Amino acid sequence: MIYIKKMVFISLFAVELVFANEFLVTDQDFPKTNAKMENLGKFLFFDKILSGNKNISCATCHHPFAATGDGISLAIGTGGIGLGVMRNPNNIKARVARNSPHIFNLGALEFTTLFHDGRVTKLISPAGDDLPLGLDNPLAVQAMFPVTSDAEMAGEKGENPIADAVANGNLISAWQQLAERLQKIDEYVNLFIAAFADVNAAQDITYVHAANAISSFEAAAFRCTNSxxxxxxxxxxxxxxxxxxxxxxxxxxxxxxxxxxxxxxxxxxxxxxxxxxxxxxxxxxxxxxxxxxxxxxxxxxxxxxxxxxxxxxxxxxxxxxxxxxxxxxxxxxxxxxxxxxxxxxxxxxxxxxxxxxxxxxxxxxxxxxxxxxxxxxxxxxxxxxxxxxxxxxxxxxxxxxxxxxxxxxxxNCIDLRKTAVNQVPSGLAIRD
Ligand code: HEC
Ligand code: HEC
The missing domain is CATH 1.10.760.10 (Cytochrome c-like domain)
Structure with missing residues (x-):
């Protein structure tokens, strides 16, 4: 009977017998926050070091200033210049086939299926058995993939070794090469050591750590549940x-x-x-x-x-x-x-x-x-x-x-300036 007492009847916002409990969002609906992982993840999210040709970051297509999307119908990946509606497609090989979705609230635990067709779920991923262990949640699983998409971040065969690995179906090598890039940047090494108990030196850094940090940032920065x-x-x-x-x-x-x-x-x-x-x-x-x-x-x-x-x-x-x-x-x-x-x-x-x-x-x-x-x-x-x-x-x-x-x-999620950075540890430009 405690259960019945807990239920709050909404008379106005919803029509019939709808109970507020079904809609109330609390901290329990989100993973625990971790400031050090979020801090690292924020840099990674904006750093073009994660793209084959070092010319595009997650933020290019999921920018806080474009409501965590890019404001255009079909994303413009590697080779494009500029942001959002001003992005210049003259040097791209192909348009990305789908719209860059926003990433608001996707850290909430009930989001176990990602992408427009749901090809990332908690347990299954497009990489099948190739997906490394140790990913914290579906958002982290997702963060493994944009870097292995030729049109989004990796680039075309012949343009760089990461794109070549992707073209040969060797995702493990692509992730390994990205980790090696990060291992060479002292500021990142320190940030990874601070964020992860199992990272004590540069060579311990894997792309899985990066994906977990990115997901931690996304979940915390883009939680918008006070409408x-x-x-x-x-x-x-x-x-x-x-x-x-x-x-x-x-x-x-x-x-x-x-x-x-x-x-x-x-x-x-x-x-x-x-x-x-x-x-x-x-x-x-x-x-x-x-x-x-x-x-x-x-x-x-x-x-x-x-x-x-x-x-x-x-x-x-x-x-x-x-x-x-x-x-x-x-x-x-x-x-x-x-x-x-x-x-x-x-x-x-x-x-x-x-x-x-x-x-x-x-x-x-x-x-x-x-x-x-x-x-x-x-x-x-x-x-x-x-x-x-x-x-x-x-x-x-x-x-x-x-x-x-x-x-x-x-x-509170309209002005997202606090979720953006103005420089990244790789030293690469964050603007085009
Ligand atoms: C070229 C633009 C582009 C870049 C760069 C990019 N994304 Fe995306 N992102 C997309 C598109 C397009 C989709 C939808 C793809 C689909 O459903 O087939 C997507 C989907 C997602 C989703 C799932 C959203 C949902 O509602 O299911 C997340 C989360 C995400 N991206 C995060 C990232 C992260 C993290 C990075 C960097 C590692 C990144 N993206 C880089 C364009 C991009
Ligand atoms: C049969 C299930 C279904 C019903 C009923 C439905 N929707 Fe949808 N809605 C969807 C699906 C699926 C999509 C995404 C379609 C796509 O991307 O091709 C969508 C997309 C949307 C979008 C765009 C969201 C985005 O991020 O792109 C809005 C807004 C929306 N629906 C509002 C409504 C409203 C308002 C109603 C009632 C009039 C409604 N929907 C009824 C299934 C439904």
Whole structure:
């Protein structure tokens, strides 16, 4: 019966019998913080030393000044110059196929599945048995991979030895070479010794230590759990506007958003096909009859199950008002349009206009951006997979829903200057 006493009934923010306990976020939901690991991880996150050609860092695509993303639809990896919407793609070989997601709150323990298709989970990773032991959590597992992606950080075969190792499928060698780079920098050696009990000298440093430190930084720096929604749940009812409360009722009621965006972080951590327009180079997949590789089968790429085709992970909606462009390929740069897509996916998809995306222009890249979308058969395949039925809402109700999404913004995470550095131990420039 203690259990019942603990439950707090929310009368306003949520419609029916929803209990605050289900949504309240506490320190228990996050890993223990470790200041020394975070301090090291912060430098690593901004240091281009972790990229094959020493020309890109994690922060390039997950910058605190771009809400931990990059503000563009499809990431621009190694070879690009500049940050965010000003990033110049003239020297890149290919666009990254997907949108750089934000990394807010991903340290929370319930996030055990990462990437738009969920290919990193707590126990399984794309490296299979090659993944070294000793990684602390899924965020640390994830941090092993951007450095081994040719388009993101490693570079192309022939450009540097790390890229060559990656091209030969030798990830262990790529991680080893990165560790050797760090071992040669005295300031890093001292930071690793301070952060890890099992590092006593330069040669003890591994890339696994680096990944654990990066994850520790991400989890602490980008935890944003004091939004008006959180404050309301803790009993401060003055923080939410009437419009936001109406929006919450729709979200948890008639608009059925919470059938997928459930729980404390507004995600069921599952995969659904909702028919976001396919833009960009694709992930190398092909519908029958095509062999150009411009499709992105989403979850099917991980499960090999055709029923998972075009399914993508339900993203957390914390901070969502800041994290556009939205969707796995950043097809929408307008939050209201992203919401309207859910209400009538087929019609909104069919009327999609590429000007709704944010793409750094370069003629040969632009050519491939709409190949899939403009092909009737391929667009129909995406439509056929859609799981949601249209829902009729008035314009006012749509505005209310968008207002509720704004109530998920923790204002302490708007100005993230304190999470950035202005120099790194390698001495490499952090600006382009
Ligand atoms: C070229 C841009 C780029 C760089 C550099 C980059 N990322 Fe990413 N990141 C992405 C993209 C794109 C995705 C989504 C990939 C997918 O789902 O297939 C992603 C996904 C992630 C995710 C998972 C987010 C989620 O919601 O599942 C995390 C965490 C992350 N990156 C952290 C890092 C770290 C740490 C580094 C540096 C070691 C890094 N990234 C470097 C573009 C980049
Ligand atoms: C059937 C499950 C499902 C339902 C119902 C649903 N969503 Fe989503 N939502 C998703 C998935 C899956 C994505 C990611 C799609 C992709 O990237 O291709 C998403 C993406 C989003 C995004 C963009 C987030 C980002 O970071 O890019 C917003 C905003 C959003 N949903 C809001 C809503 C709202 C508001 C409702 C109710 C009207 C709703 N969703 C109903 C599954 C759902």
């Amino acid at each position: 008006p929604f959180d404050q309301y749940l803790r009993g401060n009812h003055d923080v939410a506007s009437q419009q936001q409360i109406r929006g919450a009722k729709l979200f948890y009621g008639k608009a059925r958003c919470s059938s997928c965006h459930s729980g404390a972080f507004q995600t069921d951590h599952k995969f659904h096909a909702i028919g976001i327009p396919q833009i960009g180079p694709g992930k190398g997949d092909n519908l029958p009859g095509y062999n150009d590789g411009h499709d992105d089968f989403g979850r099917e790429r991980v499960t090999n199950n055709e029923n998972d085709r075009f399914k993508f992970r339900t993203p957390s909606l914390r901070q969502v008002a800041m994290t556009g462009p939205w969707g796995h390929d950043g097809a929408y740069n307008d939050l209201e349009q992203m919401v309207r897509h859910h209400l009538n996916p087929v019609e909104v998809l069919n009327n999609y206009d590429i000007s709704q995306a944010v793409l750094a222009s370069r003629a040969d890249l632009d050519k491939i951006d709409l190949i899939v979308h403009q092909d009737k058969k391929r667009r129909q395949a995406i439509i056929d997979a859609i799981e949601i039925k249209p829902i009729k809402l008035t314009d006012k109700e749509v505005s209310d829903l968008v207002a509720f999404l704004h109530a998920l913004t923790d204002v």
